[in-house]
Amino acid sequence: MSSALLTPTGPATHSSPVTFREPTVDDGGELWRIARDSETLDVNASYSYLLWCRDFASTSILAEVDGRPGGFVTGYTRPETPDTLMVWQVAVDDDHRGRGIARSMLEELVDRIPDVRWLETTITDDNAASIGLFTKFADGRDAEVTRSELFTTDHFPDNHDPERLYRIGRLD
Numbered sequence: 001m002s003s004a005l006l007t008p009t010g011p012a013t014h015s016s017p018v019t020f021r022e023p024t025v026d027d028g029g030e031l032w033r034i035a036r037d038s039e040t041l042d043v044n045a046s047y048s049y050l051l052w053c054r055d056f057a058s059t060s061i062l063a064e065v066d067g068r069p070g071g072f073v074t075g076y077t078r079p080e081t082p083d084t085l086m087v088w089q090v091a092v093d094d095d096h097r098g099r100g101i102a103r104s105m106l107e108e109l110v111d112r113i114p115d116v117r118w119l120e121t122t123i124t125d126d127n128a129a130s131i132g133l134f135t136k137f138a139d140g141r142d143a144e145v146t147r148s149e150l151f152t153t154d155h156f157p158d159n160h161d162p163e164r165l166y167r168i169g170r171l172d
């Protein structure tokens with residue numbers, strides 16, 4: 001995947017250039033670090049980020065700020081509905097938030113996966129930033145957002161908050 005220079009859509013905190021590319025296995029540790037430092041995301045085993053970068057690189061994206069990893073989106077196309085991109089995690093390092101990086105990653109990712117017409121993600125009700133991000137993305141695409149229950153507290157073995165499914169589309 002070729003890199004693209006970001007034109008900030010939000011209030012720029014600084015003007016460091018931002019580029020986007022597919023992550024590689026060598027980036028897996030940085031994805032884990034960004035997830036950990038977000039202090040919001042579930043931090044999964046470092047192994048899972050390495051595995052993701054090996055097997056789902058083409059449906060994931062890394063943002064580099066000044067040549068250093070500063071944000072990522074991990075996703076996969078659903079095996080039974082390959083026109084649906086399921087976004088697993090999105091994070092941007094605190095210093096780089098508010099510049100439109102997360103939204104640009106979603107735009108780039110959707111545009112480069114052939115035949116994707118729907119985006120799905122799950123969000124807990126207390127994550128205003130995530131709800132705002134995906135709503136803004138949908139608005140920009142003139143797409144509908146449908147919310148439904150997916151994983152309730154009863155599904156989780158560890159008192160995890162419910163994860164509501166957001167389905168966004170069609171993305172033409």
Ligand SMILES: CC(C)(COP(=O)(O)OP(=O)(O)OC[C@H]1O[C@@H](n2cnc3c(N)ncnc32)[C@H](O)[C@@H]1OP(=O)(O)O)[C@@H](O)C(=O)NCCC(=O)NCCS
Binds near residue numbers: 088092097101
């Ligand atoms: C959510 C997150 C990825 C947003 O990254 P970001 O690069 O700052 O987001 P963007 O600048 O692209 O924002 C795009 C839109 O999202 C919404 N948004 C972003 N941050 C927001 C916040 N804190 N509260 C409400 N809406 C927010 C806004 O609508 C924004 O558009 P605007 O700036 O034109 O108003 C970042 O805050 C983060 O890493 N949070 C911790 C991890 C997390 O919660 N990830 C999401 C769950 S998987």
